[in-house]
Amino acid sequence: MKKAGKLSKTTKNDLITYGMVILAYVIVQLLVSTGHVSSLIQGLLVPFCTYAIVAVALNLTVGILGELSLGHAGFMCVGAFASAVFSLAFKQTMPGGPRFLIALLIGAASAALVGFLVGIPVLRLKGDYLAIVTLAFGEIIKNIINALYLGVDSRGVHFTMKDALSLNMEENGLVLIKGAQGVTGTPNDSNFTVGIVLLLITLVIVLNFIHSRTGRAVMAIRDNRIAAESIGINVTKYKLIAFTLSASLAGVAGVLYAHNLSTLNALPKNFGYNMSILILVFVVLGGIGNIRGSIIAAVLLTLLPEVLRGLSDYRMLIYAIVLIAMMIFNWSPNAIFFRKRLRQRLTAGRKTEKEEA
């Protein structure tokens, strides 16, 4: 029997993760209020949260479900555009708080819907095939949004894939999505507090999901699909649940992203496969299946190129080298062995010290 008051190992681990985020928030807020934080870092606080959320979301697919997805930037893109369109349409008529809340739900729901639809055909595949197909879906999403024109006026909603002229808008109509020009004028509703709250909610959802009955079923499928099927686990159902949840959380990150900047374009840079791979890098660097690691890696790798600005044109090169070095230091078997030995020596040293004392 467990002793009352003593926490299980997983609960303790989860609490450390929550604690880390809350502590980081408190410390940053303290530093901001005392004026110790530069504008650069203040501007990066929301992106930190955005990328941490999407990294956690992808870790659910990669680490828990065990499938490689290269389409998460696409889900982020759906969440970003759906919420930005809503916020822009109701910019004048609704107060900021409730508007952002609804935008958030819309973003999460639309990304979940797309994730669900994409998941139906995609999750029939495994491994590399699944990765390639999700990559293709991510690109499709980006290209559709680039060709989309959406406007609203007193006669209702107008929609076309041709050009802005074919919308046939009234004079005072509002064009929401202007094809490649994207959405302009989204209200800036994101801030660091909102970002941290969303990150915490994401963590609560993901960590509880992992430890739930469903989460255990998902992990059983990851570890041995045939064994899982033989004990009556509905493989398709659980895979879809995990994938849809992951997509909708990526959508939440998209909402945060969209409301942090006043312009939103679906460029290869921010919603293309480059971004999908960058998110995967966060997950791999932080440790596949390690939620806390994803957050730390996302923050570190978002910060790194900005810190390296002093090196001007060489910074992307240095960034890549530092990334390689970090990967090797963190995950190469030799490095792991070296760290283990070092730790052993340290603890041994500490023990002798204690004995001497």
Added chain:
Amino acid sequence: MKKKMVSLMLAGAMMATLLAGCGSDGASGEAAADTATETETTETADTTEAADTTEAADAAETAEGAETADTAAGGTFKIGGIGPLTGGAAVYGVAAKNGSQIAVDEINEAGGINGMTVELNFQDDELDAEKSVNAYNVLKDWGAQVIDGSVTSACSIAVSEKTYQDQVFQLTPSGSAVDCVQYDNAFRICFSDPNQGIASAQYIGENGLASKVAVIYDSSDVYSSGIYEKFAQEAANQPFEIVAAGAFTADNKTDFSVQLQQAKDAGAELVFLPIYYTEASLILTQADSMGFDVQFFGCDGLDGILGVENFDASLAEGVMLLTPFAADATDDLTVSFVKEYNDRFGETPNQFAADGYDTIYTIKAAAEKAGITADMSNEEICAALSQAMTEITVDGLTGDGITWDASGEPTKAPKAVVIKDGAYAAM
């Protein structure tokens, strides 16, 4: 696992601190402090050590902050530039940066602005709105008093949101989308996209260049689709019709045979190319190889086409373009600028370089009109410059007698040039 993460964090923090040492600005020091703070949150055993690092970095930041204030009082005027210096759009950012730098050096040699030495710090935004805002924040930490940028439209819009909040004066050399200057504090040097589209349509119509016009444009590009939209609108009022409109996107911009065939089949006499010169050079080559002999007409994005590597410049013979700047114009200002640019950077300047150059001189003219001094706050500078912008007239590389109204739009006459004997000639 926990220990592993801790070691990663520590390594990261150390690396960041190390690298921050290379940087010269206060921002890096602060960034390192923040990383150190993160470390503190994960590891309790090392708390004291991490806290020490934080304090040390904070101290460094404060010291540097004080230093900045000192130099400012000594009479420096800090201009922060933003543009893409790496990646696919680097050509434009680098050109604007170089052009701005030449202007800054000239001004400093001639005694500065109101006795203040001008300092330019140009930051990379990689053509990404998010990075552009980061670049702006870096410049803010550096103490920028005026923003020269961003070079591209979407970035410029994102930055203008922030400069408006902070009340910092912003002058974009080439952010041509309408929304770039939606706030009172933002002005631009180049034409807006709609203006270019309308002017092109009027020029073609009024000069009777053709009755059947085809357009090939980049639907994934803000600049290109913006011009096309207005061109198509204005075409309705002009004595020519658009017989074909072929779009391409950034993902497939190497083969244009479909769009060209479409234009050829429709019997187009003139093909309007509101695109950048890299794609235009491909279009000209492919049109030539399929035997499609037609008049090409472009906007300022075509400027630079003669400098494309491995491009047979004779194909561009007879191409007309509407541009505010031509590198071989014979007025003294252009000649000396082109020579200086060639000497320093080994290439012929394009229109972005000219825009960058004019941006700095416009800031100078406005600052002299408003009597800006180094000890004024950013808000005061912003209010004074925004007022002065509407009162000045600038004779620059991209136009004579450029004036601005409160909306931020410049008023200048577009110049049409034609490529003749491998060089731009006025029409």
